[in-house]
Amino acid sequence: MSKKTIIVFSGDYDRMMAAFIIANGAAAMDDEVTMFFTFWGLAALRKENPGISDKPKSGLQKMFAGMLPKGPEKLSLSKFNFAGAGRSMMKKVMRAENVMTVSELLATAQEQGIKLIACTMSMDVLGIGKEQLIDGIEYAGVATYLAEADEGNVNLFI
Amino acid sequence: MSKKTIIVFSGDYDRMMAAFIIANGAAAMDDEVTMFFTFWGLAALRKENPGISDKPKSGLQKMFAGMLPKGPEKLSLSKFNFAGAGRSMMKKVMRAENVMTVSELLATAQEQGIKLIACTMSMDVLGIGKEQLIDGIEYAGVATYLAEADEGNVNLFI
Amino acid sequence: MSKKTIIVFSGDYDRMMAAFIIANGAAAMDDEVTMFFTFWGLAALRKENPGISDKPKSGLQKMFAGMLPKGPEKLSLSKFNFAGAGRSMMKKVMRAENVMTVSELLATAQEQGIKLIACTMSMDVLGIGKEQLIDGIEYAGVATYLAEADEGNVNLFI
Numbered sequence: 001m002s003k004k005t006i007i008v009f010s011g012d013y014d015r016m017m018a019a020f021i022i023a024n025g026a027a028a029m030d031d032e033v034t035m036f037f038t039f040w041g042l043a044a045l046r047k048e049n050p051g052i053s054d055k056p057k058s059g060l061q062k063m064f065a066g067m068l069p070k071g072p073e074k075l076s077l078s079k080f081n082f083a084g085a086g087r088s089m090m091k092k093v094m095r096a097e098n099v100m101t102v103s104e105l106l107a108t109a110q111e112q113g114i115k116l117i118a119c120t121m122s123m124d125v126l127g128i129g130k131e132q133l134i135d136g137i138e139y140a141g142v143a144t145y146l147a148e149a150d151e152g153n154v155n156l157f158i
Numbered sequence: 159m160s161k162k163t164i165i166v167f168s169g170d171y172d173r174m175m176a177a178f179i180i181a182n183g184a185a186a187m188d189d190e191v192t193m194f195f196t197f198w199g200l201a202a203l204r205k206e207n208p209g210i211s212d213k214p215k216s217g218l219q220k221m222f223a224g225m226l227p228k229g230p231e232k233l234s235l236s237k238f239n240f241a242g243a244g245r246s247m248m249k250k251v252m253r254a255e256n257v258m259t260v261s262e263l264l265a266t267a268q269e270q271g272i273k274l275i276a277c278t279m280s281m282d283v284l285g286i287g288k289e290q291l292i293d294g295i296e297y298a299g300v301a302t303y304l305a306e307a308d309e310g311n312v313n314l315f316i
Numbered sequence: 317m318s319k320k321t322i323i324v325f326s327g328d329y330d331r332m333m334a335a336f337i338i339a340n341g342a343a344a345m346d347d348e349v350t351m352f353f354t355f356w357g358l359a360a361l362r363k364e365n366p367g368i369s370d371k372p373k374s375g376l377q378k379m380f381a382g383m384l385p386k387g388p389e390k391l392s393l394s395k396f397n398f399a400g401a402g403r404s405m406m407k408k409v410m411r412a413e414n415v416m417t418v419s420e421l422l423a424t425a426q427e428q429g430i431k432l433i434a435c436t437m438s439m440d441v442l443g444i445g446k447e448q449l450i451d452g453i454e455y456a457g458v459a460t461y462l463a464e465a466d467e468g469n470v471n472l473f474i
Contacts, residue, residue, distance in 0.1 A: 025300035039330055063405070078198075080222070099279060156313065156472075172325075180458060180461070247380075
């Protein structure tokens with residue numbers, strides 16, 4: 001039993017799959033796992049219907065918040081996305097091959113007790129308030145990440 | 159002497175260069191190195207003429223397999239690719255500067271005994287069969303990666 | 317007190333922010349930090365007015381050097397860049413939220429004694445000479461990176 005940390009910077013559907021598959025695999029082997037969601041990666045923690053946030057203080061933040069995908073199944077593939085068609089097709093293949101979607105991987109991560117942390121600095125920059133994010137997560141900055149990573153034997157940036 | 163692992167997720171020519179240069183450098187210093195190729199990274203392990211695969215069960219898998227580059231020298235640069243022209247130009251400069259191509263780096267990796275593992279789950283999703291990939295590699299999933307990474311003192315995701 | 321290394325491969329403004337925020341955070345906690353800038357990441361170390369370099373031996377190297385952004389504030393966002401408009405807007409929000417720009421993060425990194433290394437092989441491929449890069453940095457190849465990473469307890473590839 002050891003500890004793993006993953007910084008989830010990318011908001012790509014495929015990279016998010018990789019992050020959660022590694023995290024869930026490690027948790028299944030009784031490792032302690034911390035995932036730190038920053039920048040575009042925050043999109044995976046958004047509610048599907050986040051409503052109007054009180055958070056954005058400026059029109060620019062509203063714009064960024066508006067562009068950021070709402071929840072895991074709205075993320076784009078890093079390649080061959082074709083305005084979402086590529087992602088839909090990949091999800092069809094995944095279902096046929098019994099590969100979990102990112103939503104399912106996220107639910108499993110929460111069930112397994114993986115610590116999900118939203119980066120508060122990124123939330124400020126992108127105009128994302130806590131009420132826009134799913135329940136059961138923590139909020140912290142880089143100092144917390146570093147303290148976790150110091151204890152990790154595998155620390156990835158995805 | 160220690161152990162290094164690299165997850166090669168990206169199928170970009172330039173990131174693939176970085177992955178192999180680090181891996182070969184470590185192997186040259188007598189480190190044990192494992193490279194785990196997943197998603198678009200699988201493209202580097204494809205034969206140049208992979209033929210018709212029996213693997214794809216569906217048209218969608220055939221489509222993904224058709225879009226995935228066939229072998230290392232068909233990969234795109236992550237920037238300035240210009241439909242392959244940028245990659246060709248970069249390769250000309252590399253030759254003049256005595257920098258190895260990805261094919262040469264891959265051959266060196268195999269000569270140096272670097273363990274190359276193809277991610278079986280990604281193969282399923284992308285419709286890639288074993289007969290499409292080069293010889294001398296292994297096939298495994300996330301549990302194998304995690305076991306290797308637990309022994310590594312440097313574990314990168316590229 | 318421990319050691320951290322970060323390979324900065326990406327030349328995206330947002331990924332560069334993440335790299336420097338982690339590096340500066342670690343240095344503030346008295347960690348020893350080494351950042352190894354390779355490929356597009358080299359752009360962050362370029363002077364704003366690098367002048368004409370003697371380095372490029374060929375027109376192709378001149379072309380690559382010409383395309384590579386000159387200094388940190390010319391880097392693009394990995395998403396929503398919109399020809400620089402997205403970056404400008406993000407920087408406005410950052411100022412309002414007291415988040416440092418990449419130039420400021422870089423200056424802080426140098427003040428804190430973070431070791432900044434430019435990858436010499438990438439400099440050759442991209443036709444970048446030493447006179448094009450900022451002062452106070454070191455020059456080395458993969459063997460130096462590996463020696464540093466062997467001593468690191470957190471080693472990231474960004």
